[in-house]
Amino acid sequence: MKKKIGGIAAIMLLGLVLLSIRYYEVDLPIWHFLGGGKGPDPATLHLSGEFVESNLGTAEDAEGSLTVRMIAQQYVFVPQCIAIPAGVPVRFRITSADGVHMLSFLGTDYGLKAVPGAVTEASFTFLKPGEFKIPCNEFCGPGHYAMRGQLEVAPRDQFSSLHPEERRTCESR
Numbered sequence: 001m002k003k004k005i006g007g008i009a010a011i012m013l014l015g016l017v018l019l020s021i022r023y024y025e026v027d028l029p030i031w032h033f034l035g036g037g038k039g040p041d042p043a044t045l046h047l048s049g050e051f052v053e054s055n056l057g058t059a060e061d062a063e064g065s066l067t068v069r070m071i072a073q074q075y076v077f078v079p080q081c082i083a084i085p086a087g088v089p090v091r092f093r094i095t096s097a098d099g100v101h102m103l104s105f106l107g108t109d110y111g112l113k114a115v116p117g118a119v120t121e122a123s124f125t126f127l128k129p130g131e132f133k134i135p136c137n138e139f140c141g142p143g144h145y146a147m148r149g150q151l152e153v154a155p156r157d158q159f160s161s162l163h164p165e166e167r168r169t170c171e172s173r
């Protein structure tokens with residue numbers, strides 16, 4: 001009897017896992033495609049709203065918290081290179097101008113999915129300074145394998161001494 005209950009619980013758990021995967025992989029993109037969530041329109045990202053070019057990159061708000069805004073599109077991340085300080089939480093907000101892309105910060109567990117018509121947000125803290133490649137981890141077309149950005153994590157004091165324009169984006173090497 002106990003075994004049977006355990007078996008049923010395992011099957012239910014598996015069902016739940018499958019359902020939650022389905023939710024993110026199927027339901028959510030469809031819902032967003034149909035205009036749910038009032039996300040940014042992929043066709044006019046560069047024209048108005050939060051993701052116009054001048055608003056991309058790393059920005060500091062009045063309370064001093066940092067937000068990185070990025071667009072993923074076939075086959076680049078815009079901006080190509082972003083700079084943040086080490087040891088502080090940074091909010092990432094990302095959307096896509098075409099299909100689904102997946103930013104992954106190489107050498108970390110951090111990742112963010114970019115979905116057209118929606119903004120994905122997550123907060124990450126990079127404890128140590130360094131350079132991280134940002135390959136796309138979701139097959140998005142023939143140029144997928146060349147799609148990669150760069151993240152530069154600077155020591156905190158070094159970051160705050162940067163010129164505002166150098167804080168927003170950086171030169172990828």
Ligand code: CUA
Binds near residue numbers: 101102140
């Ligand atoms: Cu973008 Cu793969």
